Amino acid sequence: MAQTSPRSQKSPYPLWFFVPAAVIYGVFFLAPTVTSFWYSLTRWDLSTAEFIGLENFRQFFSEPFLVQGLVNTLIYAVTTSGLKTVCGLLLAVLLTGNIFARGFLRTVVFFPVLVSTIGIGITFTVMMHPTRGIINVALDTLGIDGPGWLTNPSLALFSVALVDLWKGVGLATLIFIAGLAAISTDYYEAARIDGATRFQQFWRITLPLVRPATVTVVTLSLIGGLRSFDLIWAMTRGGPGFSSDVVASVIYKQYQAGFYGLSTAGNVILFALIVAIILPLTLWFNRREVSQ
Amino acid sequence: MRHIRPYITGGIALLFAAVIFILPFLFIAIQAMKSKSEASRLNFSLPQEWLFWQNLIAVFKARDYQLLLAYFNSTLITVASVSVLVILSAMVGYIMQRRRTSWNAIAQIALFMGLMMPPAVVPTIGLLQDLGLFKTIHGMVLIQVAYNLSFSTLLYRSFISTIPRDLDEAALIDGAKPWQIFFRVILPLLKPVTVTNIVVQSIAIFNDFTNPLYYLPGKENVTVQLTLYNFQSMYTSQYNLLFMNILLVTIPPLIVFIFFNRQIVAGMTAGAVKG
Numbered sequence: 151m152a153q154t155s156p157r158s159q160k161s162p163y164p165l166w167f168f169v170p171a172a173v174i175y176g177v178f179f180l181a182p183t184v185t186s187f188w189y190s191l192t193r194w195d196l197s198t199a200e201f202i203g204l205e206n207f208r209q210f211f212s213e214p215f216l217v218q219g220l221v222n223t224l225i226y227a228v229t230t231s232g233l234k235t236v237c238g239l240l241l242a243v244l245l246t247g248n249i250f251a252r253g254f255l256r257t258v259v260f261f262p263v264l265v266s267t268i269g270i271g272i273t274f275t276v277m278m279h280p281t282r283g284i285i286n287v288a289l290d291t292l293g294i295d296g297p298g299w300l301t302n303p304s305l306a307l308f309s310v311a312l313v314d315l316w317k318g319v320g321l322a323t324l325i326f327i328a329g330l331a332a333i334s335t336d337y338y339e340a341a342r343i344d345g346a347t348r349f350q351q352f353w354r355i356t357l358p359l360v361r362p363a364t365v366t367v368v369t370l371s372l373i374g375g376l377r378s379f380d381l382i383w384a385m386t387r388g389g390p391g392f393s394s395d396v397v398a399s400v401i402y403k404q405y406q407a408g409f410y411g412l413s414t415a416g417n418v419i420l421f422a423l424i425v426a427i428i429l430p431l432t433l434w435f436n437r438r439e440v441s442q
Numbered sequence: 443m444r445h446i447r448p449y450i451t452g453g454i455a456l457l458f459a460a461v462i463f464i465l466p467f468l469f470i471a472i473q474a475m476k477s478k479s480e481a482s483r484l485n486f487s488l489p490q491e492w493l494f495w496q497n498l499i500a501v502f503k504a505r506d507y508q509l510l511l512a513y514f515n516s517t518l519i520t521v522a523s524v525s526v527l528v529i530l531s532a533m534v535g536y537i538m539q540r541r542r543t544s545w546n547a548i549a550q551i552a553l554f555m556g557l558m559m560p561p562a563v564v565p566t567i568g569l570l571q572d573l574g575l576f577k578t579i580h581g582m583v584l585i586q587v588a589y590n591l592s593f594s595t596l597l598y599r600s601f602i603s604t605i606p607r608d609l610d611e612a613a614l615i616d617g618a619k620p621w622q623i624f625f626r627v628i629l630p631l632l633k634p635v636t637v638t639n640i641v642v643q644s645i646a647i648f649n650d651f652t653n654p655l656y657y658l659p660g661k662e663n664v665t666v667q668l669t670l671y672n673f674q675s676m677y678t679s680q681y682n683l684l685f686m687n688i689l690l691v692t693i694p695p696l697i698v699f700i701f702f703n704r705q706i707v708a709g710m711t712a713g714a715v716k717g
Contacts, residue, residue: 162610163541164620167533168549171591174530175552178588179561182569186562196568250452257703258463264695264706266649268670269688273466276473276681282484284469316462321710328711377560380651384671401563405656410564417562428558 183421190415195408206415215392216416219400222307223423226382226396227375229308233315234371235364238322243356245323246330256327260320267317271384274313275300300386303393310385310394314378322367329363330356365435369428376424397423470692473685481682497686504683508661509669509690516666518579519654520647523586524640527594530587531639532632535598536624540610556592563656570657582658586647594639597709601635602628638709641702645695666691 190206192199210216245256262270277283278299286296299309337355346354379398382388388395388403395403397420404413473481474497476489502509538549566585567576575581605628613623629636651667658665664672670691673684699706 161541162614162620162623163537165537165541165543165545167537167624168545171530171534171595172552174584174588175556175591178566178569178584179556180552182562182565183555183559185569186565189565189568194564196564196571244451244455247451248448249455250449251456252452255452255455255459258459260707261696261699262463263710264645264649264699266651266667266670266688266691266695268651268667268674269470269691270466272670272674272684273470273688276484277466277469279484284484284486287485316466324707324711373558384651384674398560402655405564410568414562414564417560417564420560421562424558424560 186414186417186421189411190418192411194411194414196410199411202411206412207419209412210415210419215395216400218392219388219395219397219416220419220423222394223376223378223396223398223420226307226311226314226378227372227427229311230314230318230375230378231368231371233311234319234322235367237315237319238367239326239360239364241319241323242326242330243352246327256323259323262317263320263324265317267380268384270313270317271381274316275385278309301390303390306386306390307394310382313385314375314381317381318371318374322371325367325370326360326363329360333359369431369435372431373424373428376420376427467692470685470688473681474689475686476682478680478682481680481685484681493682497682498690501683501686501690504673508664508672509666509687511662512664512666512669515579515663516648519582519586519665520644522580522583523590523647524643526583526587527590527643528636528639531591531594532598532629532636533624534591535595536602536628538595539599539602540607553592553595556589557596561589567656577658577660577663579658579663582654582663585653585657586650589653590643590646594643597635597639597642598632601632605631634705634708637702638705641698641705642709645698645706648694 189199191201191203193202193205194200210220241259245252245259249255277285280286280296280298280301283296283299285299289296297305300306333356337359338351341351341355377398378396379402382394382396382399383402386394388399397416401413401416401420404410404416469486472486472489473484475492475494477491477493480489534549538546570576570581570585573581575584609627609631610623613627618626649667650665651671654663654665654668655671658668670684670687673687
């Protein structure tokens with residue numbers, strides 16, 4: 151209380167409004183985050199923690215299946231983010247254009263965003279069954295031999311990424327629609343008078359001017375992709391083998407196995423990965439925004 | 443030709459949308475109404491006998507009415523977390539928007555971290571155990587509040603910037619205390635963004651799977667998403683009941699979406715574009 155100056159006492163915006171939120175956030179989010187750096191250097195059973203230096207990290211980077219989890223996380227994040235950005239933008243262009251049943255189509259594309267990820271994961275796991283699943287049955291009637299979507303180790307991660315796209319593209323589309331709505335129609339009129347084709351209009355006007363929305367979609371979907379756990383867990387549990395394991399599923403598996411120190415090291419690696427990717431990206435996006 | 447085109451592209455888009463986005467939901471509904479043996483064939487044919495009620499009752503009765511308990515737990519967690527979230531994040535958003543102090547920079551960083559960083563799960567479990575909050579509903583509520591504060595605050599902060607400061611000053615001159623200005627004058631004006639917050643966060647918390655998986659294990663603490671996960675391993679031969687459960691989990695967001703479509707869209711895009 152000694153710190154409170156007379157000025158801040160008079161302010162109609164008291165700082166104690168921060169306190170309840172800060173306490174909950176500080177205790178339940180920030181404190182574990184800070185202590186995780188210590189616990190990642192220990193062999194830990196929740197009651198006693200024995201300092202073992204960088205042993206957990208050494209193990210993480212020497213076990214092939216743990217390294218694969220790290221590589222898969224990157225592949226998964228880049229794939230889902232890229233697909234959501236491209237498909238989201240194309241869908242947004244389609245759904246802001248002059249088409250029949252536009253409102254209904256927007257609703258249909260967006261609804262999966264709100265549905266339980268586990269429910270969607272189970273549904274698609276059943277639909278992707280290698281022999282009886284409706285996707286391969288449908289492909290079969292077209293004369294195509296459908297792959298083992300979730301049973302083929304080199305395909306499983308991408309199959310889950312496709313379902314992630316299905317579930318998440320609606321949010322990307324929504325953000326792009328908001329971005330497209332902010333572009334003045336004058337540009338398109340001027341371009342039409344100059345004889346620009348539709349493709350030129352998209353490439354020279356839409357794409358540069360929708361940039362803020364693109365930045366948001368790329369950043370959000372990259373963060374989501376790097377942290378992704380529930381869909382992968384519902385569909386493959388990281389399998390077959392370790393072929394679709396990501397860092398988040400490794401963290402859970404090591405926790406279940408009782409390797410709390412190793413699990414926490416996985417968590418620290420995930421922080422580092424997210425910071426190492428998102429921070430430079432944000433700075434780069436901002437710099438380009440300023441220079442334009 | 444020109445006026446037909448919207449119908450042609452619309453028609454084609456509808457067809458694709460139907461196959462890609464609607465078909466999976468139809469599949470869920472059809473599977474949920476089949477008999478056990480029919481559902482295990484996993485195909486898309488209509489059920490030979492429609493067993494909607496039988497399956498509905500069976501899925502609720504399963505494992506000692508576990509699903510009913512799960513609905514109760516999920517609802518309790520969602521309502522409690524969202525109530526606390528709304529009040530606390532509105533307070534933070536209000537001060538962050540109105541007052542320029544060095545604390546704002548810290549709040550800003552905390553907000554950014556909360557949006558971006560994955561929580562450190564095992565240290566959190568250790569902490570919850572020390573506090574006696576592990577495997578408790580109120581512990582889960584506090585976790586949901588901590589993890590979702592950032593997004594709610596972001597929504598409030600950007601909305602509060604549209605409310606003129608003159609109102610605060612008028613109330614101040616009338617002799618209102620700071621907390622009265624906020625709770626009596628500002629908070630009622632935030633109703634649109636409060637509705638958005640309630641709707642968006644309710645769906646997020648109701649659908650949350652990962653956090654209850656870690657922090658709320660135990661049969662008596664089961665939440666709706668966890669029942670799906672439990673039934674997935676238990677019902678490998680009873681797909682009809684598994685899909686009935688998925689159908690039941692899909693319906694609450696659908697109802698909320700029908701009534702609050704506009705608020706959901708506003709919340710998702712406002713939070714995203716300004717973030």
